[in-house]
Amino acid sequence: GLSDAQVWAANGSNEVMMQILQAFGGPGRTALSFAPTYSMYPEYARNTHTRWVQGVRREDFTVDPQHARELIAAEQPDVVFLTSPNNPTGTALDPALITEMLNLTTGIVVVDEAYAEFRRDEPPTALALLAEHPRLIVTRTMSKAFALAGARIGYAAAHEAVIDALRIVRLPYHLSAVTQATGLAALQHRDELLAKVDDLRVERDQLASWLSARGYRVADSDANFVFFGHFPDRHKVWQGLLDAGVLIRETGPDGWLRVSVGTPAEMQAFRTALQEVDPR
Ligand SMILES: Cc1ncc(COP(=O)(O)O)c(C=O)c1O
Incomplete structure (x- = not known):
């Protein structure tokens, strides 16, 4: 201690x-x-x-x-x-x-x-x-x-x-x-304040697997966000998501985006929006 x-x-x-x-x-x-x-x-x-x-x-x-x-x-x-x-x-x-x-x-x-x-x-x-x-x-x-x-x-x-x-x-x-x-x-x-952390970790790992399965490069994450890419024009993807009501971060090296992990409903909204903005 x-x-x-x-x-x-x-x-x-x-x-x-x-x-x-x-x-x-x-x-x-x-x-x-x-x-x-x-x-x-x-x-x-x-x-x-x-x-x-x-x-x-x-x-x-x-x-x-x-x-x-x-x-x-x-x-x-x-x-x-x-x-x-x-x-x-x-x-x-x-x-x-x-x-x-x-x-x-x-x-x-x-x-x-x-x-x-x-x-x-x-x-x-x-x-x-x-x-x-x-x-x-x-x-x-x-x-x-x-x-x-x-x-x-x-x-x-x-x-x-x-x-x-x-x-x-x-x-x-x-x-x-x-x-x-x-x-x-x-x-x-x-x-009580930390009660959501375990759920969030599960949600994060599921999100990372989902992004990988869709062919994205996904940085191994131990945080409450997932960093993924690589986009020839990341701003376009970021803007498309925003237009669909999903705000993520355009930060770090070019070509990558950072999505914070939220509730299951929020992550579903993110997945749906990403599929529309960046179909693959
Ligand atoms: C890696 C890292 N360290 C420190 C901080 C700062 O946190 P705070 O000053 O709110 O404790 C942040 C906030 O984004 C962070 O990402």
């Missing part, structure tokens, strides 16, 4: 990550990630005057360990952001790779687990690595599985000394009493 001193809450995991760069990044420091990934990381880097280095992912959106090794050796990052499951691709990271990154860097390794609750049974959460790795920070949020994005509550688990460093850069007074009360209430009603 984690002690209170190993946990830090902030206004969304966005703020946690900004604070991580305020504490461990900054002028003369470097942060690194592997794209396509969460598009806000370079923004936090810019805001904190941290040099930003973008590695790439393989065709299947996994991280190539050899590429990661070379990039880390060449760039000597102070902070590495590893997103698992990744947004927008849904890809979970092999814990062995996370351990290797920790061993290769002298800096902080952040594992952004915003979508962790939606994972399949494997791979396990990086929280299991905390006891042995004092430079690891695992971030989570109530914005996804708890469906509480508007409450702006994110949190991190890390070594006490790392949490202390975040405390130094936080704004005075930090989390409002309302935010704290909301977070506590959400935790008290945890089971």
Whole structure:
């Protein structure tokens, strides 16, 4: 288990990550990630005057360990952001790779687990690595599985000394009493708030199989969305779906689209609309 001193809450995991760069990044420091990934990381880097280095992912959106090794050796990052499951691709990271990154860097390794609750049974959460790795920070949020994005509550688990460093850069007074009360209430009603997660995982896996069976390329997903392609004109498909009343995301590398998993009725509406817009 984690002690209170190993946990830090902030206004969304966005703020946690900004604070991580305020504490461990900054002028003369470097942060690194592997794209396509969460598009806000370079923004936090810019805001904190941290040099930003973008590695790439393989065709299947996994991280190539050899590429990661070379990039880390060449760039000597102070902070590495590893997103698992990744947004927008849904890809979970092999814990062995996370351990290797920790061993290769002298800096902080952040594992952004915003979508962790939606994972399949494997791979396990990086929280299991905390006891042995004092430079690891695992971030989570109530914005996804708890469906509480508007409450702006994110949190991190890390070594006490790392949490202390975040405390130094936080704004005075930090989390409002309302935010704290909301977070506590959400935790008290945890089971109810997370009740849909299991159904959603089943729905996600069914959707991924359906898309594959129709001949799409489908990224393996451990998140609450499925990333699929490849479209010569993805905007046309996105627009066609929207015209049919189904809004998905046109995000990430060109040719791919990201569909969030909703209720069975919503997914049926998506399937019907996609068949009309992109008959095959
Ligand atoms: C990978 C990832 N991390 C972090 C966040 C930020 O979440 P929040 O600041 O709402 O906790 C998001 C939101 O889209 C995300 O996709």
